[in-house]
Amino acid sequence: MSKVMVGLSGGVDSAVAAALLVEEGHEVVGGYMKNWMNEEGIPGDCPWEQDIEDAHAVARTLGIEFRVIDLIDQYKHKIVEYLVNGYEEGLTPNPDVWCNREMKFGVFLDYALSQGFEAVGTGHYARRRVLPGGQAAILRGADPNKDQSYFLSLMTAFQVEHARFPTGEMLKPEVREVARRFDLPVAEKKDSQGICFLGQVKMSDFLSHYLEDKPGDIVDLGGRVMGQHRGLHFYTIGQRKGHGVASPKEGMAYVVVGKRAAENQLVIGWDREDTEGLYSRECVIGNVTSINEDITVLKRVEAQPRYRAKAEIARVDKMEDDRISLTFEKPQRAVVAGQICAFYEGGRLLGGGVVEAAR
Numbered sequence: 001m002s003k004v005m006v007g008l009s010g011g012v013d014s015a016v017a018a019a020l021l022v023e024e025g026h027e028v029v030g031g032y033m034k035n036w037m038n039e040e041g042i043p044g045d046c047p048w049e050q051d052i053e054d055a056h057a058v059a060r061t062l063g064i065e066f067r068v069i070d071l072i073d074q075y076k077h078k079i080v081e082y083l084v085n086g087y088e089e090g091l092t093p094n095p096d097v098w099c100n101r102e103m104k105f106g107v108f109l110d111y112a113l114s115q116g117f118e119a120v121g122t123g124h125y126a127r128r129r130v131l132p133g134g135q136a137a138i139l140r141g142a143d144p145n146k147d148q149s150y151f152l153s154l155m156t157a158f159q160v161e162h163a164r165f166p167t168g169e170m171l172k173p174e175v176r177e178v179a180r181r182f183d184l185p186v187a188e189k190k191d192s193q194g195i196c197f198l199g200q201v202k203m204s205d206f207l208s209h210y211l212e213d214k215p216g217d218i219v220d221l222g223g224r225v226m227g228q229h230r231g232l233h234f235y236t237i238g239q240r241k242g243h244g245v246a247s248p249k250e251g252m253a254y255v256v257v258g259k260r261a262a263e264n265q266l267v268i269g270w271d272r273e274d275t276e277g278l279y280s281r282e283c284v285i286g287n288v289t290s291i292n293e294d295i296t297v298l299k300r301v302e303a304q305p306r307y308r309a310k311a312e313i314a315r316v317d318k319m320e321d322d323r324i325s326l327t328f329e330k331p332q333r334a335v336v337a338g339q340i341c342a343f344y345e346g347g348r349l350l351g352g353g354v355v356e357a358a359r
């Protein structure tokens with residue numbers, strides 16, 4: 001039995017995570033992190049008041065204490081700044097991965113530990129296992145469609161030790177069944193979408209609020225002007241929609257393949273393996289964070305450069321500090337600076353890092 005603080009978001013997954021921990025006999029308290037309230041009036045729906053109400057109702061049904069923890073300042077500092085500065089520098093940041101490391105298992109875990117809790121539980125679809133040596137490890141979630149281990153890839157060993165993921169053992173329909181069995185008021189609530197805590201606010205609207213437009217030409221690889229862009233920071237390599245250049249025919253789509261900062265030009269090309277700039281075999285990864293064994297000294301690893309990508313075999317070459325160079329067996333589409341690359345061995349998450357450069 002232990003004291004666990006569950007991150008109750010007002011959604012069904014975390015409600016079931018709390019219910020399962022209560023059922024196992026742990027002393028559970030629900031905590032809602034108040035991170036983002038859209039005070040700035042950016043277009044889009046941010047249903048945080050409803051979410052707090054729902055989380056509170058879940059806690060009442062389970063008969064557990066409920067707390068609202070104000071982390072708005074930390075969120076601005078650790079996530080909003082990271083996101084805005086990253087885009088401004090031309091990177092492709094991943095706020096969801098960063099949120100897990102800095103917020104849920106960062107300041108929220110610190111708060112829980114300071115309050116005498118041993119762990120933070122969430123409704124993530126990932127499995128936690130204790131290895132024979134006593135270290136805690138993360139496995140991919142049991143539901144292959146929902147697996148969220150990618151988003152946990154920058155967690156430290158300490159954070160994994162103090163994490164619990166009860167719903168990661170289940171398929172999504174089973175989670176809903178458990179919610180009904182416990183009579184949880186959110187059993188039929190729709191899954192939340194969108195970027196970590198920003199609700200239904202679109203990334204482009206969010207960024208427009210903080211970054212000014214800087215229009216320029218969209219050109220093809222031959223230098224022909226094909227249209228106008230709003231500012232290079234609003235686009236990312238591999239992006240198929242939103243650049244405004246129509247595909248001439250079925251099966252021939254234009255995607256963003258490059259940014260020429262000096263000329264303020266956005267370069268587009270065909271979405272094909274032989275298009276210059278779109279696929280890469282080699283990349284440099286910084287900030288490598290290992291959960292169990294040290295990733296930087298491995299010879300080969302399965303590397304997943306995006307959430308919905310497959311993990312692919314790559315050779316690892318150690319560089320200075322916590323950086324490695326990866327050489328993929330097969331070229332990978334749209335590996336871009338700022339993105340997170342997660343590392344696996346079979347179904348076990350080894351850790352992750354931040355793409356610094358690719359070619």
Ligand SMILES: Nc1ncnc2c1ncn2[C@@H]1O[C@H](COP(=O)(O)OP(=O)(O)OP(=O)(O)O)[C@@H](O)[C@H]1O
Nearest residue numbers: 007008009011012013014031032033122123124192
């Ligand atoms: N505002 C919040 N306060 C506390 N915990 C949160 C909050 N937002 C997310 N979490 C925790 O992080 C987990 C994963 O977050 P994510 O945004 O991916 O939610 P989800 O998979 O839609 O889960 P849920 O159905 O619980 O909302 C949640 O299950 C929850 O435990």
